[in-house]
Amino acid sequence: MIDKSVFENKIAAYYTLGCKLNFAETSTIGKMLAEQGVRKVRSGEKADICVVNTCSVTELADKKCRQAIRKISKQHPGAFIVVTGCYAQLKPEEVAHIEGVDLVLGAEQKLDILQYLDNLKKKEEGAIIASQSKYIRVFSPSxxxxxxxxxxxxxxxxxxxxxxxxxxxxxxxxxxxxxxxxxxxxxxxxxxxxxxxxxxxxxxxxxxxxxxxxxxxxxxxxxxxxxxxxxxxxxxxxxxxxxxxxxxxxxxxxxxxxxxxxxxxxxxxxxxxxxxxxxxxxxxxxxxxxxxxxxxxxxxxxxxxxxxxxxxxxxxxxxxxxxxxxxxxxxxxxxxxxxxxxxxxxxxxxxxxxxxxxxxxxxxxxxxxxxxxxxxxHIGKEANVLFEHTRKGGMMYGFTENYIKIEIPYNISLVNKTNQVILGNWNKEKTALTCRLI
Known part of the structure; x- marks a missing residue:
């Protein structure tokens, strides 16, 4: 039984390194905590809980994870820090010895995070490791x-x-x-x-x-x-x-x-x-x-x-x-x-x-x-574009079905809608094509 009182008025910050699969799983963890009343941190706030979902595809990825954990610990002093993901699965002891870490969750434990958060007190004696190195068999939807x-x-x-x-x-x-x-x-x-x-x-x-x-x-x-x-x-x-x-x-x-x-x-x-x-x-x-x-x-x-x-x-x-x-x-x-x-x-x-x-x-x-x-x-051709929320310097962006990035002056009515366009020339930075709505 989960004690919801543990999560009352708590704020959480989420950090994801690596692949899109990690992002999907972090999102699922966020939803689970939100259902317990935990609010996502806003700009300038100090979080009570920090969840770091790590990558370990290269040695550089491991290094970036260590740097991120240390940075997060400084940004949110006193926060209960949970580290999960591939780096935590492969090197749990190493992760546990990073200053500020309280809980290390392996691949099969990450989406059972709630049962490991029985209290949110910092672990002065060292991080708790809940990681199994072999026999990862459960599929967790995200x-x-x-x-x-x-x-x-x-x-x-x-x-x-x-x-x-x-x-x-x-x-x-x-x-x-x-x-x-x-x-x-x-x-x-x-x-x-x-x-x-x-x-x-x-x-x-x-x-x-x-x-x-x-x-x-x-x-x-x-x-x-x-x-x-x-x-x-x-x-x-x-x-x-x-x-x-x-x-x-x-x-x-x-x-x-x-x-x-x-x-x-x-x-x-x-x-x-x-x-x-x-x-x-x-x-x-x-x-x-x-x-x-x-x-x-x-x-x-x-x-x-x-x-x-x-x-x-x-x-x-x-x-x-x-x-x-x-x-x-x-x-x-x-x-x-x-x-x-x-x-x-x-x-x-x-x-x-x-x-x-x-x-x-x-x-x-x-x-x-x-x-x-x-x-x-594809310049001069007709294409179908799905425009995104992102706004930068008065411009908005989208992608064609075949993944060509498109730039157009921001228009809120286009957000999250598909539109037929004629593809134009490069933008100034040569990072996207301009377009004209049909």
Whole structure:
């Protein structure tokens, strides 16, 4: 039984680092505390409770988490600080020793936060750790809205792939998911609240159905039938799991946007083998060509890691040439970071930091050229734009179905509405296209 008196007149602050899945889960935690009467902190206020949802995808991510926790402790002196997320799951003892931390919650405990808040007294003797390092099996549903117009619907969690460089299976557990019925119910709730766009999130969303005997294609078909949602976006999905059937369905669907985010990680088959990825460059190229064949206007974002162990100069050059010749829209470039306990540490060849930086810059230059080329191909064309709440310097922004950012003078009547526009030239900063309403 939860003692509601513990939460009377309490104020909470929420901080999220990392992926959209974390943002969805933080939002769920916020809703749970709000139901107990806890109000979200306002500007200038000192919070009674601070919840920090962490990331641990790289060593830099760990460092940013530590910095954020220390900063939050200073900003909200005396607050009861809860740290959860992947960093807390992987290194609970390390987190517990950061000054100011009172409670460390693992992956399977984070959405049971209320039962761990029996009182909100600072832990002078050290933080309490409620974290289990193995056997993360429970799927906890989450759906959040950001400060714009999108909602993030968690459809899957965990991963069974164990790529050689990655700790996510240890941080998030085995692949699991909710039912299609429950996903549809949450999407309908978003529609009832006026939400127009939903992004499907997870760790390995193409693996949806593993724990319920369903399939990803059945999920997107069911969601496509929900009235009130203007569009869905599919977040990162493995190339070997995005089937041709799914691509064809998106092309003919009522609501799924022609927008894909597909992790490549390397354009060298030798490096892909060292990474223990489950595809080769031939399969990846096929998926890109399949998308562009039936949706020439589709936006395709691609994740790439540079400087992994074993990535020789020759292998990087293979990867660079492969990527340069792909018909994609943008790269998300990450420098390889050593993660304790991973199989990649057994690979002898190590890339020095200076070389990693130089390789990253080469790929970032390719990305910028591809993105600008993609935008310019659409100047003068008609598009459907969903405008967002954000206002900056008298301007508002939105995105087309194929993820082109649009700028227009602020007009409150356009917020959270889809509008047909003619795409114009670049704005002054070359960060978005201007447009004219039709």
């Amino acid at each position: 759906c959040s809205a950001d400060d714009r117009t999108r909602h993030f619907l968690k459809v899957q969690d965990g991963c069974d792939y164990y790529c050689s460089y990655c700790t996510i299976p240890f941080a998030r557990g085995r692949s699991r998911n909710g039912t299609i019925e429950s996903m549809v119910a949450q999407a309908k709730e978003v529609a009832q609240k006026g939400g127009k766009e939903i992004v499907l999130t997870g760790v390995n969303i193409g693996d949806f159905g593993k724990s319920t005997g369903e399939t990803f294609i059945d999920l997107i078909k069911a969601l496509d039938d929900i009235d009130g949602i203007a569009r869905y976006r599919i977040s990162s999905i493995e190339p070997n799991l995005i089937t041709d059937e799914a691509i064809e369905f998106v092309a003919s669907s009522k609501r799924f946007a022609p927008h894909f985010h597909i992790p490549l990680q390397s354009g060298s088959d030798n490096v892909l083998q060292l990474m223990r990825r489950r595809y080769d460059t031939a399969l990846f190229r096929h998926k890109i060509e399949k998308i562009k064949e039936i949706m020439p206007h589709a936006f395709i974002g691609v994740d790439v890691i540079v400087g992994t162990r074993g990535e020789t100069d020759e292998y990087f050059e293979e990867a660079r040439m492969f990527i340069e010749n792909l018909d994609i829209s943008q790269l998300h470039v990450f420098s390889y970071s050593e993660r304790p306990g991973t199989q990649a540490l057994k690979i002898d060849y190590v890339v020095d930091p200076k070389t990693k930086h130089a390789r990253s810059q080469k790929l970032l230059d390719i990305s910028e050229n591809k993105l600008h080329s993609f935008y310019e191909k």
